[in-house]
Amino acid sequence: MGKYFGHATCVLRPRTTQQVSEIVKYCASRRIGIVPQGGNTGMVGGSISLRKEIVLSLGAMSNVRSFDPVSGILVADAGCILQSLSDHIAPHKHIMPLDLGAKGSCQIGGNVSTNAGGLRLLRYGSLHGNVLGIEAVLPDGTILDQLSVLRKDNTGYDMKQLFIGAEGTLGIVTGVSIMAPPAPQASNNLFLALPKFDNVLPLYQQVKGQLGEILSAFEYIDRTAYDMGVKHGLGPILNLDEVGDAECFVLVETSGGNNTHDEEKLNILLESLMSADESLINTGVLSQSPGQFENIWALREGLTECVQKEGKPYKYDVSVPLTDFQKVVDQVRERMISKGLYGDHGITKVMGYGHVGDGNLHLNVIAKNGYRPELEEALEPFIYEVVASHKGSISAEHGIGSMKTDALRYSKSDVSIQWMKKIKQVFDPLNIMNPGKVLP
Ligand code: FAD
Ligand code: MLT
């Protein structure tokens, strides 16, 4: 994003957990701060050395330790790239329980540390459920071996849960044990143009009702985001005349066990949508080939990169009730207009896309000509206040990093923050593990 700049003068790339432990012991003895770094694809400045802490990059720890094709349990070094893990288990007809646009660079340790959500969460749930165990190096150099391959283990406090989403503040994740579901035998997708945002929820209800157990993703793209994607060479997926003045788009994916059965369900859904008296959609397309399936996903997954091409993005990743999704985007645009900050001299686009099925909106505000303090002041804390007024979360999936430490209070009570600080103190009394991140 060109928003965060690291100040590390030293990057270490250990190859083994033992080496990580030795580095951490050395740093603890000299109170040297450590920033764990995975693929560096995070969005909130979490993997950046703010005050010359050393960077501990996990990239050289990239071995798969084991995979059991019967249980689907995969044990891997934290530095394994998500796509490589998918490729590793694909011949055994399994998939990773998470998928995201950054899959070619992000690492499983980074995914666990950010509790990444992504495009499959609707179907396979969050990493809090899919991660079975972790191995971590604690801030004094001790190796915590909880690399369980058990589905069930009710033996007291579940320590691994603390590391899922800790963003490197409690220790360095060096190994992950994760449950990989069987690969679906059939995957299809539909791309739909909707005349108005108000149709999204009734559509979601209808899609859930008609597709039932085969529904695996329900993603949202507003018109501004769609047009931006097309402008940068993604799609167009739909015929422009048929799209008309559609306000937004929805990508529906199914993953099932029988292609004939799934296609039949999808065709019936599309037909019933098209032929309804007051149709919820303007038009839609059901992918007819693996290439078209990929193109539809490429549009959704490519939006993050298009946003960077448009200018400097202020990115907000919030959870709000589904009915309020577009209201939040509109409120932000109206504010920038009313403050005289909309236009080439300031904000040029405000758009929303995201994981509707999970209630997760990605609000992107683009400054074509660069970041400026007065733009940030107009956006923050305004956006956090809007989100809090909708009883939402200021970070649905990207985390807190260094970007939102002061905003944490909008989503966590004083008591919660106090206890988070106590937990941090127990693990990391010297405050060497990713200092300045997550906690205010
Ligand atoms: P990094 O960016 O390197 O680090 C992220 C944080 O985790 C930092 O605080 C770092 O210190 C810590 N960390 C990293 N590795 C370790 C470790 N081994 N031990 C301890 N701490 C560690 N996120 C979503 O949730 N859903 C999405 O759909 C999604 N899509 C994305 C699409 C694109 C194109 C991009 C660029 C990013 C996307 N993200 C998404 C953001 C996201 O958080 C991640 O990409 C990913 O989970 C971060 O992994 P990473 O290895 O790059 O971690
Ligand atoms: C996404 O869902 O595309 C990501 O979380 C990245 C983004 O917010 O741009």
Ligand code: ZN
């Ligand atoms: Zn996302």
